[in-house]
Amino acid sequence: MPKSKDSPDGSAGEQRRLQMVDIARLAGVSVSTVSRALNGSELVNAETRQRVAELARSLNYSINFGARNLRLQENKTVAVVVPYDAKSRQHISDPFFLSIVGSIADALTDRGYDMLLSRVDAERLDLASHWFDSGKAIGVILIGQWRQHDQLNDMAARKLPLVVWGGEMPQQLYCSVGGDNVLGGALATRHLLALGRRRIAFVGDARLPEVWLRQQGYQQALQHAGLQADPALELPAAFEPGVATGELREFFAARRDFDAVFCCSDVLALLSIQALRAAGRSVPGDVAVIGYDDMPLAAYCDPPLTTVHQPVAEAGAELVEALLGQLRGERAGPRTLPVYLKLRESAPNT
Amino acid sequence: MPKSKDSPDGSAGEQRRLQMVDIARLAGVSVSTVSRALNGSELVNAETRQRVAELARSLNYSINFGARNLRLQENKTVAVVVPYDAKSRQHISDPFFLSIVGSIADALTDRGYDMLLSRVDAERLDLASHWFDSGKAIGVILIGQWRQHDQLNDMAARKLPLVVWGGEMPQQLYCSVGGDNVLGGALATRHLLALGRRRIAFVGDARLPEVWLRQQGYQQALQHAGLQADPALELPAAFEPGVATGELREFFAARRDFDAVFCCSDVLALLSIQALRAAGRSVPGDVAVIGYDDMPLAAYCDPPLTTVHQPVAEAGAELVEALLGQLRGERAGPRTLPVYLKLRESAPNT
DNA sequence: TTGAAAGCGCTAACAT
DNA sequence: ATGTTAGCGCTTTCAA
Numbered sequence: 001m002p003k004s005k006d007s008p009d010g011s012a013g014e015q016r017r018l019q020m021v022d023i024a025r026l027a028g029v030s031v032s033t034v035s036r037a038l039n040g041s042e043l044v045n046a047e048t049r050q051r052v053a054e055l056a057r058s059l060n061y062s063i064n065f066g067a068r069n070l071r072l073q074e075n076k077t078v079a080v081v082v083p084y085d086a087k088s089r090q091h092i093s094d095p096f097f098l099s100i101v102g103s104i105a106d107a108l109t110d111r112g113y114d115m116l117l118s119r120v121d122a123e124r125l126d127l128a129s130h131w132f133d134s135g136k137a138i139g140v141i142l143i144g145q146w147r148q149h150d151q152l153n154d155m156a157a158r159k160l161p162l163v164v165w166g167g168e169m170p171q172q173l174y175c176s177v178g179g180d181n182v183l184g185g186a187l188a189t190r191h192l193l194a195l196g197r198r199r200i201a202f203v204g205d206a207r208l209p210e211v212w213l214r215q216q217g218y219q220q221a222l223q224h225a226g227l228q229a230d231p232a233l234e235l236p237a238a239f240e241p242g243v244a245t246g247e248l249r250e251f252f253a254a255r256r257d258f259d260a261v262f263c264c265s266d267v268l269a270l271l272s273i274q275a276l277r278a279a280g281r282s283v284p285g286d287v288a289v290i291g292y293d294d295m296p297l298a299a300y301c302d303p304p305l306t307t308v309h310q311p312v313a314e315a316g317a318e319l320v321e322a323l324l325g326q327l328r329g330e331r332a333g334p335r336t337l338p339v340y341l342k343l344r345e346s347a348p349n350t
Numbered sequence: 351m352p353k354s355k356d357s358p359d360g361s362a363g364e365q366r367r368l369q370m371v372d373i374a375r376l377a378g379v380s381v382s383t384v385s386r387a388l389n390g391s392e393l394v395n396a397e398t399r400q401r402v403a404e405l406a407r408s409l410n411y412s413i414n415f416g417a418r419n420l421r422l423q424e425n426k427t428v429a430v431v432v433p434y435d436a437k438s439r440q441h442i443s444d445p446f447f448l449s450i451v452g453s454i455a456d457a458l459t460d461r462g463y464d465m466l467l468s469r470v471d472a473e474r475l476d477l478a479s480h481w482f483d484s485g486k487a488i489g490v491i492l493i494g495q496w497r498q499h500d501q502l503n504d505m506a507a508r509k510l511p512l513v514v515w516g517g518e519m520p521q522q523l524y525c526s527v528g529g530d531n532v533l534g535g536a537l538a539t540r541h542l543l544a545l546g547r548r549r550i551a552f553v554g555d556a557r558l559p560e561v562w563l564r565q566q567g568y569q570q571a572l573q574h575a576g577l578q579a580d581p582a583l584e585l586p587a588a589f590e591p592g593v594a595t596g597e598l599r600e601f602f603a604a605r606r607d608f609d610a611v612f613c614c615s616d617v618l619a620l621l622s623i624q625a626l627r628a629a630g631r632s633v634p635g636d637v638a639v640i641g642y643d644d645m646p647l648a649a650y651c652d653p654p655l656t657t658v659h660q661p662v663a664e665a666g667a668e669l670v671e672a673l674l675g676q677l678r679g680e681r682a683g684p685r686t687l688p689v690y691l692k693l694r695e696s697a698p699n700t
Numbered sequence: 701t702t703g704a705a706a707g708c709g710c711t712a713a714c715a716t
Numbered sequence: 717a718t719g720t721t722a723g724c725g726c727t728t729t730c731a732a
Contacts, residue, residue, distance in 0.1 A: 030702070036728090116467075241646070270650045
């Protein structure tokens with residue numbers, strides 16, 4: 001038998017949580033009637049319905065969703081999973097990812113869903129399926145695909161309701177939603193070329209699908225301009241500030257044969273600017289810098305960052321819609337959202 | 351009757367979720383035995399236990415937590431609530447609050463709890479009790495007390511298991527956990543005084559308890575130095591960048607009779623630096639600037655921010671412990687965590 | 701229009 | 717060591 005104490009959660013001496021049976025007794029009706037009344041059923045007398053509803057409200061009664069969901073076999077909770085780097089115990093705290101989480105929170109709230117937020121080892125994204133398997137969530141939204149493209153495909157093959165923020169890759173079985181990374185890379189590069197810059201460094205780890213796509217855009221833009229991408233100017237910097245800082249300082253100290261840098265995140269852009277200045281080069285005078293994401297603080301840095309704007313506000317709604325669509329049985333493909341270049345001082349228009 | 355379809359969540363054609371009864375049938379035992387085996391009960395034959403466990407694992411069975419919780423009258427979910435400004439539809443996206451959320455996520459995960467993340471109108475923090483009332487969470491952690499001190503006291507009086515990140519105020523009924531704001535304000539101010547600055551502006555809205563406490567520390571430090579705080583140098587800037595930007599530009603354009611600024615968040619410090627530069631003043635040369643929080647990006651700004659470091663890593667553990675303690679019936683008071691000054695370039699040591 | 705009763709998936713007291 | 721049974725709080729069929 002469960003605890004027979006009057007306190008369902010073990011806290012001593014608190015009042016027992018109100019249940020339907022309590023309302024029923026006080027209203028002088030059966031629980032069935034209370035249930036119907038509270039759900040606005042037409043089957044119950046309007047006067048009774050009114051009375052029960054009022055009583056429930058005045059007593060501050062809230063329905064027990066666990067019981068309701070069990071009975072109804074339904075659930076309005078979505079798991080949102082943020083990968084983190086378990087090896088370095090370092091958390092993915094990139095402002096951009098956090099913005100996406102906020103955007104998803106809004107979208108879920110608007111649709112009456114709850115959000116279960118958790119972290120998962122970036123090497124074992126497949127563990128995210130646990131939330132679905134255990135019935136705690138009806139599906140999973142994963143923020144970033146990292147290098148686990150295969151794991152994600154497996155998860156989709158196992159019929160896990162899953163949507164991933166990230167880039168669309170060839171032969172992809174799972175549903176992804178993301179910005180147009182190829183376009184973003186091309187926009188940034190074209191702008192730098194238009195400024196007259198010819199030696200453009202690329203900062204980002206192309207093992208990540210999103211970065212790889214941006215690199216494609218970067219290379220395409222160079223080719224279009226009749227230039228050849230120089231692999232020596234491509235630095236596969238990590239996303240974690242702690243790791244990237246050293247890599248960038250070393251890189252910028254070693255070589256000066258470039259006049260622009262395209263970074264695959266605003267944080268990397270910030271770090272690059274610092275490293276460039278440490279190497280005695282000015283931004284944007286000597287080196288123009290373009291970031292990616294347009295994070296909330298991008299406008300308040302010094303210099304304010306020219307950056308590829310990602311559609312954060314739309315992202316949440318798109319991710320949620322994709323997941324709910326999947327649950328309705330729709331066979332939705334990956335979605336690519338538009339991006340644009342936000343001009344500021346780190347690579348100004350002149 | 352609930353849907354009799356084989357799909358519990360309405361998605362067409364997927365396999366029915368595995369239950370104990372399925373494992374039981376396949377193992378040739380009763381559900382009780384499966385339940386016991388899976389819970390590692392000593393009452394079940396070691397060989398059987400092994401066999402059942404293996405079967406469950408190979409079939410990828412996960413227990414239905416909704417049902418388990420209903421039966422056990424227990425719940426391992428905590429609601430974490432981030433207030434937002436409903437009027438401006440602007441979200442509290444301050445990097446510091448997001449860091450705290452991350453820290454709480456870690457602490458909860460370590461203890462085997464799930465985190466339900468949601469937002470609530472900052473004017474109606476009392477709505478956060480919904481998560482408890484509906485049985486979805488065993489308690490609520492609220493990030494920031496805003497100006498709703500009274501609402502929070504009411505919630506605590508209603509016996510809602512609640513912990514709030516924020517400052518400790520007189521006659522406070524609810525449990526708060528926060529940094530030592532008075533000390534933080536004093537440390538920052540003392541440092542600026544030690545640099546020889548005498549006219550120190552204060553930026554922050556003292557209607558918020560945390561800011562009010564920091565202001566106390568600021569004023570105390572000035573008095574200790576034999577100086578009088580000048581109310582004309584106190585700017586009650588909002589926390590939202592959009593609003594604050596204008597206020598700061600106006601303020602710094604109007605008056606130049608100060609040589610230092612103490613800001614109640616790093617974001618405000620960043621905005622102040624921009625506004626100061628726009629007004630033709632250098633940082634830290636003309637004006638030294640100190641921020642608050644030591645957000646992840648504080649070290650990567652230009653100049654890197656001298657700031658009061660908040661114990662983010664400890665914050666999550668403290669908040670969670672305080673909540674769990676409350677649920678165990680312990681009568682825990684507010685907790686104040688140590689802070690220290692992190693010296694960087696915006697108000698360097700020399 | 702209302703109430704009695706069954707059952708959602710699970711655990712535990714009670715039997716064997 | 718294992719099975720039978722009752723019941724967590726709710727919704728809904730069925731009967732009245």
